Amino acid sequence: MSIQIQQGKRGLTDPDTARVILDAIPAEALDSQRKMNYFVKPRGRRLSEYEVLTVYAQPTPDWIPGGLDWGDWTQKFHGGRPSWGNETTELHSTDWHKHRDPAKRWHAPYVKDKAEEWRYTDRFLLAYSEEGQVRSIDPFWRDEILNLYLGAYIFNEYGLFNAHSAPSRDTLGDTLRFSIAMIGFDKVDNAQMFQMERVFLSKLAPGFPESTDAPKAEWTKGSIFKGAREAVQDIWQATYDWNESIWSAHIVYDALFGQFVRREFFLRVASHFGDTLTPFFINQTQLYFSQTKGITSDIFFEEGLANDAEFGDYNRRILRAWTDKWLPRTTRALQDFLGIYAKLPVIAGVTDKVSVEQALNRVFDDWKIDFADKVSYKFDKAAIIKTVLQGMK
C-alpha cells in the first residue's frame, strides 16, 4: 500500500495501515529493561513514579556534581557566565540530584491536591455564608485587625513568593527546581487566599473594604510590619545565593515570624473574636508550611546538604553563618509585630504577656527541634524572647 497516508487515517484504527505496522513489529520486545531511569538511585526501596519522571531531567555536565552530560554550555550569558554554575551558591554537594520531595509530588499530584483544596474552599465559603457564620465575628477584629493586619500580611507572603524566582532559575538540580517552584507557588497562593478572604468579607459585610490600599499602606508605612517588610525585601531582592534565599525564607524567617503570625496570633486569637473564617484559610497555609518543611528539611537536613558525605561539615558552618545573619532580622520583625497586642484588649490566656511569651516559646522550641539542632546552631532562646517581648507596649 502507499506510504503516503490519506488524511484522517490513523495507524491504530485503519485496518490496512495497522496491518503494515503490526507486520513490522518484532514478536518479542528487543530489550527486557522496562524500568525507565533504572540507573537512578531510589530514595525508598524502589524507584517511585516521581523519581522516574523527574530525576536527571536537568541536563548539567559532570563538573556540576551529579550531572550526566559532558563539556561546556553551548550558549552563555553575555560576557561568558555559564548557564548554570557551581558558583551560584556557597554550599557544596556531591550530587545536586539527590533531593526528594517526601510527598513525591510531580506536577499531576501537586495540582490535584490544590484543585481539591480549591473545590473544598468554594464549598466551605458557600456553607459559611449560607448559615451566616460571619455574624459571630467581632466587628473590631474584622474591620481593624483582619482588614489592616491580615491584609498587610498578604504582602509578606507575596514578597516571600518572589524570593523563589531566582532560585527556580539558578538551582542546580531537577528535583530541587520542582520543589522550589512549588513551595514558591504555595506562597503566592497564601497571598491570594488572604485576599480571597477579604473579598468574601466584603460581600458578607457591606462596608468591609476589599481594596488592598489600606493594608498596603500598613505594610509599607506602618510600624507593626516594619521589621518584617525589611526582612522580606532583603530575602527577595538582596540575596543572590539561591540556597541562602530558601534558607532565609523558610528555615529562619517563615519558621519563626510566619509561624508566630499565622499560628500563634491569627489562628489562636481569631476564635476569641468569634472569627471562624480566618482559621479556615490559615490552616491551608499551615498545610503548605508543613509540606514545605518536608521539602526544605530534605534539601538541608536528612540526606541533604548539612549531612553531605563530603561537604556536610562545611555546609553546616555556612548554614550557621546564614542563621546568624537572618535570625536578628527575624527577631526584629517579631519585635515590631508584637506592637499589635497594644491594639487588642488584654485577654487572659490569649493576649496577655504570659500567653504571648508562651506562644513565642512554642515557636522557638519547634524551631530548635525542627531546624536549629539539625545544624548544631546554638542560640539563647530566653534572651531572644526577652528582646522580642520588648515590642509589647
Added chain:
Amino acid sequence: MSISAATKAATDALAANRAPVSVNAQEVHRWLQSFTWDFEKNRTKYPTKYKMANETKEQFKLIAKEYARMESVKDERQFGSLQDVLTRVDAGNRVHPKWNETMKVVSNFLEVGEYNAIAATGMLWDSASAPEQKNGYLAQVLDEIRHTNQCGYVNYYFTKHGQDPAGHNDARRTRTIGPLWKGMKRVFSDGFISGDAVECSINLQLVGEACFTNPLIVAVTEWAAANGDEITPTVFLSIETDELRHMANGYQTVVSIANDEAASKYLNTDLNNAFWTQQKYFTPVLGMAFEYGSHFKVEPWVKTWNRWVYEDWGGIWIGRLGKYGVESPRSLRDAKKDAYWAHHDLFLIAYALWPTGFFRLTLPTAQEAEWFEANYPGWYDHYGKIYDEWRARGCEDPASGFLPLQWFMENNHQIYIDRVSQVPFCPTLSKGASTLRVHEWNGKKHSFSDEWGERQWLTEPERYECQNIWEQYEGRELSEVIAELHGVRSDGKTLIAQPHTNKDGKLWTLDDLKRIDCVFKDPLKAL
C-alpha cells in the same frame, strides 16, 4: 474598638442576608496588580537592556488554585486515556518501529526544552516588575514542570509497553553521546536561559513556542497517529493547550517593552538571532524526524514548514506585532531555502554516525526513495545513490564491518560542527546552503556553516565556545566511547543504536564496532 455606623448597619443586615456566596478567581485576580510595592532594592537579578513596563497585564488571569483546577482536569483526561483505554488496546505496542525510535528522540528532546523553560520563565518572573506579568510567567513555570513530566511520561510509557524499551528507558543518560545533543542544548536549553532576560523570552516564547511548537507539538501528532502512535497525540495535544498561554506571555513581553527606546534599537536583531538559532536546528532535525523516522508520510516537511513557519508565524503572528515595530526576521528567506534540503543533508550525517545514537535509524526503502524523489526532485541522484552504495556494502549487517562514517573518510568528506549552532555539516556533500568558514580565536579553530551564525560568533565569541563531539572524543575509539557513555542494552554488549529496524535483522554489538577500529578525529586539526 468603636464600630462605625456603616459597619453596624452591615452587621445588622446580615441577620436577614444569608444567601450562599463564594469568591471566584477573577474577583481575586483583579487585585493582583496591587500586590507589589516600591522599595530601593527592588530590581531584577537578571538584567535586560530593555525596560519592562510596570503596568503590563496578562491575558489568562489565573490565580494559583484555579490554575491547579484547570490543569488537574486536563490531567484526568490525559492520564485516564493513557492508563485505561490505550493500555487495554495495547497501543504502546502497535506503533511502527521507525516511529517508536523517533519518539525516543522527540519526546526526550522536547522534555529538555520544557525543563529549561522552567528556569527561563523563573528568570522572567524575576525580571518583570508588574505582578500580573509575573503571574503569567509563574503559570508558565508550573506548565513547564507539567510538560517536563508529560514528555518523560511518553518515554516512560513506551518503556513499559513498547517493542523496544532501550533508549526510551535511559534517554536522559544516553542522549549525550551523539551529534544531535549539543545542538539541542543550544536551542532548547541554553538559548532559553543564558542571556538578556528579554532576549531569552524572544528565544523561548516568541520563536520557540510561537513558531516551532506548532510543527513540533501539533504536526508531530499527525505523523504519530499515521504511524499507529496514539500515545503522543494524547500527551502532546494536552501540552499544546498550555502553549497558547506561553505564546500570549511572549506577546505580552513585547507589549511590555514596546515603548522602550531600546526596543527600536535591538528587538529586531534579537528576534533575527533567535529565529536563526532555532531554525538552524529545528528545520533539519524535525524534517529528518518526520520524513526519515516514519513509515507512513503525512506531507513533505517543506510544506509543513512553509505553512507553520513562513506563513503562520513569519506572516500572521509577526504581522500582529508589527504595530510594536517587530519585523519578520531578515534570515527568514535563507531559512526557507534550508527547509528544502537541510534535513536530507543532516540525515546523511546522522546515519553515518548511527552508533552514537540512543535509537535505531533506518535507511529509506525503495518505496520511500520514490516518495522522496517525487517530493524533492533530485533527491535520488544526490542522496539515494549514496544509500544504495552503503546498503550494498552491508551497512546494516554487523558482519560487514562497514560503517558509513568510513565512507565519508574514504571519500574525504569531512564532517564539521558549526560552533554556534552545534549542528554538524559536510560542506562537500551539502545540497543545502552550508559552506565552511573557519575562524581562530582563543587558541582554537572554530568552524561555521552560515553567515547568520558566523555574525553571532564574531559579535560575542565567548558565548559560544563550547567544545564539540570531535574535540571531546578526539583520538578515542568508537566502541570505547559508546561503552563509557552507557550506549548498550541490558545485556551489556548489544548497542542501543542500530542501523536498521528490520525485525529479522541482526543487532550490532560493541565487539562488532571494536573490530572496525574507528577512531575519532577532529577535522579542524587538519586545516
